[in-house]
Amino acid sequence: MSRTDKCLRPQNDEKLVFDVNSVLNERVTHYCPGCHHGIAHRLVSEVLHELGVADKTILVASVGCAAFTYDYFNVDSVEAPHGRACAVATGVRRARPDTVVFTYQGDGDMAAIGIGESLHAANRGEKITAVFINNTVYGMTGGQMAPTTLLGQKTTTSKQGRSLSNEGGPIRLAEIMAQLQGVAYSARYALDSVKHVREAKKAVRGAFDAQIAGLGFSFVELLSGCPTNWNLDPVAANKRIANDMIPVFPLGVFKDVADE
DSSP: OOOHHHHHHOTTTTOHHHHHHHTTTOOOSOOOOOOOOHHHEEEEEHHHHHHGGGGEEEEEEEESTTTTTGGGGGGGEEEETTTTTHHHHHHHHHHTSSSSSEEEEHHHEEEEEEEHHHHHHHHHHHHHEEEEEESSOOOOTOOOOTTTBTTTOBBTTTTTTBBTTTOOOOHHHHHHHSSSTTEEEEEEESSHHHHHHHHHHHHHHHHHHHTTOOEEEEEEEEEEEOOOHHTTHHEEEEEEHHIHHHHSSSEEEEEGGGGG
């Protein structure tokens, strides 16, 4: 037994109130300063740890800023081609129905190139969980306009700002998912404040609970910051989520068949 292990174990009449999250690996992050992917990783890993399902969990990572997600999670994983995470996860879950399978995808990946695979997997009620990171921009490839880019937002491919008449409005994926019969759980929360992070963790837990109960497809959208491509410092990025994103992407649970 290591000294660390001995220190973490309750002594005498002490009560254990916090234990080590063994699902999240300790490593130097490759994300930009102020990026919220790290917070999202923490929430997902804590839920898997608390549920005690890490040893039978399979992560399907996709292409984007989080392409190396598997480096951070101490679970089995597979890399999917760009936009195909829900399709790969479908095959994994059907081949291994005894496992817990989740995808981790960005807004460009899931809502653009992968919109077909995502919606059809959801509509079929595939028993997988999709964690959707919405930062309104393509992060990894240079800050291009994404399906979730806000009206008026300037990106490298919308120099004058997104226009309703030219590019259409931002896609609200949580609301779309909630309309599909095969979806058991759909929610959206934000990562800009302590209060919202706590609410987001409850939503992540709700999504995994729905999968484990065999209720169908589960989806949780997390509004996140991208200071690098927004050209903002981390504090200003948090304010942008609160002031600009949440009014367009309202927070809450849009569908939970367990409560119906």
